[in-house]
Structure formats: C-alpha cells, structure tokens
Amino acid sequence: MDNIRLINIKEAILSENQDLANEIRERLARGKVYMLNVMSSPGSGKTSVIVETIRRLKGAHRIAVIEADIESLVDAEKIAREGVAAVQLHTDGACHLDAPMVQAALETLDLRDLDLIFLENIGNLVCPAEFDTGATRKAMILSVPEGDDKVLKYPLMFSVCDVLIVNKTDYLELTDFDMKTLKERVARLNPAMKIFELSCKTGLGVKEWCDWLESDMKKI
C-alpha cells in the first residue's frame, strides 16, 4: 500500500476541511449563533443530553439540532418532538461529520432565527475528533458504564474537547467507575477541560451544565 500518497491526501482533506470549518465558525460568530459539536461513543446519551438541554433552554433561546446518522431517523424524530428544528444528515457510511456536511446542513437553516445549534455527531470516539466542523465549542459525553479508562484509550477525543459531560451517573454505584481517577486522567491530558456530572434519568447536574452553556454562549 502506498502510505505516503494516502497520508498526503489525508493532510489535504484535513487542511481543506479546516479552512471551511474556520469560515463556518466566523459566519456563526457574526450571526451570534453558538454551535456545539456533541461527540461520544454509541449509546452514551448524546440525544438524551441534547433533549434535556433543549427542555431547559428553549424558553430563552432559539435552538436547532443537526443530527448525523449513518442511515436512520431515530434521533431526529426524538428532537422534532421537542418542538425545535431538526436537520437530519445521512453520512451514508461515513464515520464522522466534516465541515462540508455541516455547511450543507446550515444552508437549510436561517441563522437569523437561531441562537444555539447542537451538532449531534456519529457515535464514535475516534474519527470525529480529527475533523473540525466549524462548531464554536466541542463537547464529549462519556457514560459511566463505558468505564473511567476511556481517557487512556481515546486520548485525542479527550484532548480536543472543551467540555466533558459524564452521563448516566445514576449507574455509578453499580460499577467500578471511579470519578476521582477519571478527573485525574483528564487533568493530565487536558487541564482546561470543564467536567459536568449528569444523569438524564434523575436530572442530577442538568442545571449546572445548562447554566455553564448559557454563560459560555454569552462569550461569542
């Protein structure tokens, strides 16, 4: 296999993607729209966290969700039930969102009508970390049943994100997940990372997370 050729193409794609991502981010900033790229493993609760956040913030902010999925409509239907705009992006097998896909989705939305856009990425802790989508901030969700060692195993994702939401904390007492160990591991890799502990089932921590998000929205 001609690895050098492959690497060059990958670099070219990433560089072209980065240019477009920067353009998207500037356009959003000019329009005072905050876009959050939400990443996690499959089943960590991206849609649930987004739904809980929408319920708390939709009175005060105009919200839309861009849903990436390889081929289903499952999540977009859940979001649409919350009464906010949902755009479904089918990646047709692709394992991550990139800036061109996000730009295509943004063209279907009128940014003048929006304050906040959630970008729900494909469930994958590897590939989405490599692609800037133009989002204002990057958040990742780690659910307690996945274990506290994921920082060691998927370090790029933990390095590139601004915020970590530890979800499904209602499972804490059933597992050997150690929150202190997790926080130490995160601090070594990405000391600036904000950490929120959440349970979408019990509602614990949802307010703290939403308060931070609202305060961060004011910074753009």
Added chain:
Amino acid sequence: MDNIRLINIKEAILSENQDLANEIRERLARGKVYMLNVMSSPGSGKTSVIVETIRRLKGAHRIAVIEADIESLVDAEKIAREGVAAVQLHTDGACHLDAPMVQAALETLDLRDLDLIFLENIGNLVCPAEFDTGATRKAMILSVPEGDDKVLKYPLMFSVCDVLIVNKTDYLELTDFDMKTLKERVARLNPAMKIFELSCKTGLGVKEWCDWLESDMKKI
C-alpha cells in the same frame, strides 16, 4: 474535494486488504487455528468477555489475544494476567484493524502453539465493520446501556458479524432496553446472526456462549 479519486483509493485499499485477509484466513485454517474478530463500541466489555471466555476455555485450548489500542496498554495487561499470550498492536490513531496490521501481529506468534486467537478490535461500531482482518468469524458485543436502537444506527456492523453478544444484561431492569425488539431488529437485518445474552458480572450466559464457540471451533 475530488471525491472520485478518494473513492477509487478506498476501493483499492479495501480490495488489497481483502486479498491479504483471505490469505490469512486460509493460513489459519491450514494450521487449525480459529481467530475471532471481536468488535464493539468503547466500553461494551470486549476485554471482559474475552477474559471470561479465556478462564473457561484455557484448560482445553491454547489461546492468544491480539489487542488493538490507539495507544494504551490497558487491555493487554489485563489479558496477560490471565496467563495467555497477548500481543499489543498500537494503531497510532487509526480507527480500525486491517489485514496488514493483523498479519504483523501474527508474525510474533507461533501458530503451531495455538488453537484460538481473539482479535480485540478498536472500540468503534463504524470503521472496523468495513475491514476484513482474516478472522475465521466476526463477533460483536452490544452492551445493554447502549440501547436496543443500535441495530438501526450501525447496520453494517450488525450485518457483517456472525455472532452478537448482548453484554451487561445485569443492567436490563434499570433501562428501557427491550430484548424482544432488539432480536426482531437483528432478525430483519441479519437472520443468520447467533445471539447470546451475557453478564460478565454475574456469569449469566457465559457457559452457553463458550459452548457455542467450542462447537464452532470444531468446524474449521
């Protein structure tokens, strides 16, 4: 972006990978070695299922594990504690195992000393499904906290695998995971898929899974 060029390169890579995977599979069959490619999301319990299976089968079979990880040694250390050979493959950011990586790992093992090799893939429900590693069979693990809708969202993985292990069934009563719905969804997509329900914590279902694996090993 010149998509046509990209697709051609992807096809060339997949085709070259397929040829090598077929060679690996034939070589393993000649040596009467059964190799199982184990795939799942991060934190679904690949290492735990492999450890439980080793404990049950190591008296009767000579076992080795090839551990893929982006950069850590966490899983290989757990496996080594079980007293079987563990080969650590660092994929250096890559999101899946391919046949050349597996061939490199196999070169460190003497196949004459082995009956069974577990290939623990990178935790990812998307990319590993696309690459044949040369394994005799493909197994995937879905853990109960991930939800029963994953069949709809990651259909390729559910289509290419021979066996589905539903792990962490001890969480069943805490979630809205519906086993009947899951099985119906799997049956529509991949009717030949064998399904085992397991809990590595309680030991439930481990014997049934190991019995099937032993019987399947006799078929090569």
